[in-house]
Amino acid sequence: MITENQIFPIGKILKQRGVRGEILCECPCDIIENQDFKFFILEIDGIYVPFFIDEYRINSAETVFVKLDGIDSENDVKTFIGKKIFAQKKFLKKVKTDEIGLDYFIDFQVIDKTNGLLGKIADIDQTTENILMIVQAENKEILIPFSQSYITDIEHDTKTIFLDLPQGLTEL
Numbered sequence: 001m002i003t004e005n006q007i008f009p010i011g012k013i014l015k016q017r018g019v020r021g022e023i024l025c026e027c028p029c030d031i032i033e034n035q036d037f038k039f040f041i042l043e044i045d046g047i048y049v050p051f052f053i054d055e056y057r058i059n060s061a062e063t064v065f066v067k068l069d070g071i072d073s074e075n076d077v078k079t080f081i082g083k084k085i086f087a088q089k090k091f092l093k094k095v096k097t098d099e100i101g102l103d104y105f106i107d108f109q110v111i112d113k114t115n116g117l118l119g120k121i122a123d124i125d126q127t128t129e130n131i132l133m134i135v136q137a138e139n140k141e142i143l144i145p146f147s148q149s150y151i152t153d154i155e156h157d158t159k160t161i162f163l164d165l166p167q168g169l170t171e172l
Contacts, residue, residue, distance in 0.1 A: 001050035007086040008156070009101035014027075014063070016142070020068050023077055024059065024156055025085060027113055034062055040068065040147040043085040048086065092156050102126060102146065105161065111133050113152065115162040118142060121161075142170050 011027035025040075033051075039050040051095040052069040059065055071077060085102070102124040110118045110133065124146065131146040144150070144165065153162040 002041060002050065004048070005087055006125050007048060008089055008104050010087045011085045011101070013042075013080045013083050013085065017065055019074050020067070021071040021073055021076050022065055023071070023080065025064050025066050026062060027064050028080065032066075033058075037087065037091060037110055040066070041088070042080065042083050043086070045093070051059075102131065105133070107159060108154075109158075109160045111160060111162050112170065113162070115165070115170055116172060118144075118163075118170060131141060132157060144169065 014024045014026055016022070017024050034069055037053075039052045041048050041050050043049075051071070054067040054069050056064050056066045071080070100113045106121050106123060108121050110121060114117055119135045119142065121133050122136040123134040124139070125132040125134055125143070133144045133146050135142040135144055144163070150165055152160060152164050154160070155162075
């Protein structure tokens, strides 16, 4: 059985294409072109289920047409539209951090080089041009830009993000 801590989001199913079960997926990473990548994982009624890829073709840098095994009609596809697509964590090493769905980082611990443990990410604010991590500290929320320039390391196994923040940023 696949559990939530074994997977990470890589995109979502956007719409059907044609009548034979082909789907258009948002998948902004090269993961699908990896020879070892053989299936998508979708959440169906609270259970993570693998769906094997019969064939695919790249549509753009961020979208791909996919035909999944056993999904052969318009009716089959309709139940999947809008669902998040997950992959096994073993593929994390092959994916750039900025290509992972940002919701994946919710509940990660945040540790700053100078200030130590700041708290856990409670939410990601993507409504502004600068994406923000909303970190729940002991008595307050800290807003930290989700920027590669501040991130020094990410440990996916321990769900920890290590930062080197400018002095005073956590007091804002």
